[in-house]
């Protein structure tokens with residue numbers, strides 16, 4: 001009798017384990033979209049600010065445009081109690097109530113931690129409490145975790161394997177794997193975002209650990225050089241992106257710092273070309289209309305969210321102009337012509353080569369910023385303001 005029962009029970013356990021895995025993998029089938037507190041608010045994030053961001057995401061139409069995750073970054077953590085359970089600090093009086101509020105708006109809530117003792121801003125990390133923290137997040141109703149390496153380098157990697165880079169990297173993999181498993185074990189679908197600045201070719205091993213996205217570089221800043229440097233570093237990574245697992249060139253700086261309108265447009269267009277997560281990082285309650293217009297351009301968002309999930313490649317550069325191309329579902333394509341130069345026109349007049357793009361004959365399409373129809377022809381002159389972009393969708397769905 002005992003034996004008879006054991007088999008079905010094992011089968012049930014296996015099936016529910018398999019269902020858990022499937023659920024976890026189903027998240028982020030397109031690049032996650034939402035908002036994160038860090039780029040603008042940094043340590044000034046609090047419950048009120050997160051609720052205001054959620055309200056704005058709805059009232060500005062961002063939710064309808066696809067922005068769903070409202071992500072609290074560093075500095076929310078308080079102290080662990082006598083059982084090791086982590087509580088939020090006084091800026092977040094009731095995390096579960098906050099999650100309920102965000103969910104009531106049809107949005108999802110994200111949170112931040114790291115594998116070390118301390119996060120980058122020196123708040124409590126998850127070292128030694130991984131399962132416990134994952135359970136706490138699930139109990140609160142958290143839907144997304146950004147897990148940032150920070151002090152794990154000193155706490156563990158440097159201490160346990162001084163001068164042994166390979167051993168340090170193994171420790172890092174194990175730490176990310178541990179949290180990946182802990183999240184899965186909660187049974188709650190939680191997007192898992194790795195943040196370790198692209199070390200050790202993270203794109204090669206993150207998906208196997210349950211990673212849905214991984215930062216490919218150091219931190220972005222709200223200026224052209226930072227954005228353009230990060231953009232250039234995405235070349236060669238395109239084969240690693242796809243449904244459920246994405247390269248993350250960092251959160252958006254659209255509307256922040258010194259980026260002008262052209263630069264904001266180019267930044268947003270190129271993140272869409274890269275199939276990057278679109279996590280706005282600006283002050284939503286004080287967003288300028290032109291910034292809102294950029295962040296809610298549905299045609300550009302459709303490029304990012306295209307279900308094929310194919311990241312763009314830089315096909316060629318001429319002078320200071322870069323030409324990128326991305327394949328889209330249904331045989332369509334997106335083409336971006338970016339003037340990375342600091343002068344009004346590039347170093348010499350730019351003419352688009354369709355041949356270099358593997359295209360033959362005139363290509364009917366749509367200019368996604370003017371909203372107008374546009375036909376690309378071979379050798380056509382394209383004049384762009386400094387740091388501006390032409391983003392065109394051609395082919396099946398673009399006609």
Ligand code: GAL
Nearest residue numbers: 038073074120121148195219
């Ligand atoms: C950095 C991370 C940033 C932000 C910050 C918080 O390591 O790259 O995106 O999360 O930590 O302290």
